[in-house]
Amino acid sequence: xxxxxxxxxxxxxxxxxxxxxxxxxxxxxxxxxxxxxxxxxxxxxxxxxxxxxxxxxxxxxxxxxxxxxxxxxxxxxxxxxxxxxxxxxxxxxxxxxxxxxxxxxxxxxxxxxxxxxxxxxxxxxxxxxxxxxxxxxxxxxxxxxxxxxxxxxxxxxxxxxxxxxxxxxxxxxxxxxxxxxxxxxxxxxxxxxxxxxxxxxxxxxxxxxxxxxxxxxxxxxxxxxxxxxxxxxxxxxxxxxxxxxxxxxxxxxxxxxxxxxxxxxxxxxxxxxxxxx
Amino acid sequence: xxxxxxxxxxxxxxxxxxxxxxxxxxxxxxxxxxxxxxxxxxxxxxxxxxxxxxxxxxxxxxxxxxxxxxxxxxxxxxxxxxxxxxxxxxxxxxxxxxxxxxxxxxxxxxxxxxxxxxxxxxxxxxxxxxxxxxxxxxxxxxxxxxxxxxxxxxxxxxxxxxxxxxxxxxxxxxxxxxxxxxxxxxxxxxxxxxxxxxxxxxxxxxxxxxxxxxxxxxxxxxxxxxxxxxxxxxxxxxxxxxxxx
Numbered sequence: 001x002x003x004x005x006x007x008x009x010x011x012x013x014x015x016x017x018x019x020x021x022x023x024x025x026x027x028x029x030x031x032x033x034x035x036x037x038x039x040x041x042x043x044x045x046x047x048x049x050x051x052x053x054x055x056x057x058x059x060x061x062x063x064x065x066x067x068x069x070x071x072x073x074x075x076x077x078x079x080x081x082x083x084x085x086x087x088x089x090x091x092x093x094x095x096x097x098x099x100x101x102x103x104x105x106x107x108x109x110x111x112x113x114x115x116x117x118x119x120x121x122x123x124x125x126x127x128x129x130x131x132x133x134x135x136x137x138x139x140x141x142x143x144x145x146x147x148x149x150x151x152x153x154x155x156x157x158x159x160x161x162x163x164x165x166x167x168x169x170x171x172x173x174x175x176x177x178x179x180x181x182x183x184x185x186x187x188x189x190x191x192x193x194x195x196x197x198x199x200x201x202x203x204x205x206x207x208x209x210x211x212x213x214x215x216x217x218x219x220x221x222x223x224x225x226x227x228x229x230x231x232x233x234x235x236x237x238x239x240x241x242x243x244x245x246x247x248x249x250x251x252x253x254x255x256x257x258x259x260x261x262x263x264x265x266x267x268x269x270x271x272x273x274x275x276x277x
Numbered sequence: 278x279x280x281x282x283x284x285x286x287x288x289x290x291x292x293x294x295x296x297x298x299x300x301x302x303x304x305x306x307x308x309x310x311x312x313x314x315x316x317x318x319x320x321x322x323x324x325x326x327x328x329x330x331x332x333x334x335x336x337x338x339x340x341x342x343x344x345x346x347x348x349x350x351x352x353x354x355x356x357x358x359x360x361x362x363x364x365x366x367x368x369x370x371x372x373x374x375x376x377x378x379x380x381x382x383x384x385x386x387x388x389x390x391x392x393x394x395x396x397x398x399x400x401x402x403x404x405x406x407x408x409x410x411x412x413x414x415x416x417x418x419x420x421x422x423x424x425x426x427x428x429x430x431x432x433x434x435x436x437x438x439x440x441x442x443x444x445x446x447x448x449x450x451x452x453x454x455x456x457x458x459x460x461x462x463x464x465x466x467x468x469x470x471x472x473x474x475x476x477x478x479x480x481x482x483x484x485x486x487x488x489x490x491x492x493x494x495x496x497x498x499x500x501x502x503x504x505x506x507x508x509x510x511x512x513x514x515x516x517x518x519x520x521x522x
Binding site: 075076077094095096097099100101103105108109111113122123125126127174 | 422424425427428430431432433434438442443446447449
């Protein structure tokens with residue numbers, strides 16, 4: 001815990017280089033003193049943080065710290081036991097189309113009986129987009145994630161990385177304000193993971209969507225995030241909130257060798273690994 | 278081209294020879310048993326005069342109509358109860374009470390209500406089929422991938438769209454298996470109703486042959502029933518292979 005205190009004593013204000021949203025626009029996601037329990041011991045306790053629109057916030061922490069619960073609260077699958085979770089100022093009570101969820105287990109989140117085109121189409125059908133308009137929108141989504149040449153393949157014929165691209169395409173077809181991602185690249189090999197990280201940042205920039213990204217990988221969190229929220233377990237609570245002042249566009253080599261990246265990585269490592277660090 | 282598998286045919290030929298030999302090589306004359314020769318002759322005669330086709334049509338019609346009615350209602354109730362928990366709670370009681378009732382025990386009651394004939398047989402078959410259909414559909418719905426239902430939640434799909442786009446395609450493989458299972462029940466019940474009372478179809482013809490002391494004809498009908506059951510299963514297995522990847 002000594003390390004955590006050391007980090008905490010440093011002001012977590014963004015450096016001038018950071019793409020800090022000017023004049024602090026209203027947050028798109030707000031956690032205000034949120035507690036959650038399934039009936040037994042608290043899973044989350046006194047969790048507070050905000051996400052600025054058009055930014056990427058990464059939630060990290062050891063397993064069992066409630067990161068996925070944070071995401072499911074925003075998704076509307078769960079309701080806060082105490083405190084309040086809001087999206088664009090509205091308390092969350094149920095899932096809605098403007099908050100898309102990219103699941104880690106992409107294989108289970110795709111319709112195996114529909115091809116790539118049909119899977120993206122599902123989101124448009126749900127939004128009652130007229131048939132005539134669908135084709136162009138599906139094709140642009142597939143082009144966005146680089147699947148334009150695989151429209152007639154079925155999920156079982158795609159690699160893991162391509163399946164996750166497909167899930168991202170379907171989520172973007174929802175035209176969401178928020179993209180929730182639950183360890184989306186956790187099951188992929190390191191190379192695919194790096195490529196998808198860069199594509200995510202490009203797409204996020206292009207679409208101006210806000211992203212809440214759950215991961216247990218500190219480097220991934222720092223690489224992707226404007227902000228990193230570190231949780232600790234028993235009960236899940238925020239131990240540190242860090243603004244990441246690294247410049248965009250980020251680069252797999254330059255960003256990861258940036259002194260600030262290394263400093264934050266070290267600080268968060270000690271924080272999440274406790275005494276072992 | 279798959280190589281023709283001749284082994285099962287050897288077994289069948291051996292069984293027919295054993296049958297012939299057991300009846301004294303055709304020398305034994307009996308009012309209750311018939312050797313293969315006369316059975317084949319009876320079968321040929323029945324095919325020639327069309328009586329077996331008519332009886333088969335009647336049995337098959339009743340079995341399939343009953344199957345359609347029972348499996349249709351059962352699937353609808355199973356779907357509704359799997360998706361709307363209140364429906365599940367509401368039908369649990371009646372299902373548990375009525376399910377153990379042997380369908381065939383309804384024949385007297387159904388005869389009073391509908392009289393002898395097609396209607397009565399269809400309803401008895403439907404009654405036998407509806408319970409396994411409900412239970413197997415409920416199980417199928419319970420096994421739908423939870424992630425897909427969460428995707429449906431996030432997309433705010435209506436109940437109808439959820440059934441049409443997610444649940445039905447997801448349970449299709451299990452529904453086909455359910456249909457294979459209930460088709461066998463439907464045929465079984467249809468023939469039994471005809472054996473017990475309904476004066477038409479294969480069951481009735483068999484009963485008549487038995488009372489006429491015409492064992493060759495009776496056994497020929499047995500073969501026909503077996504063939505129909507086999508064809509029904511083959512059709513559904515083929516459908517399964519075409520529907521499922």
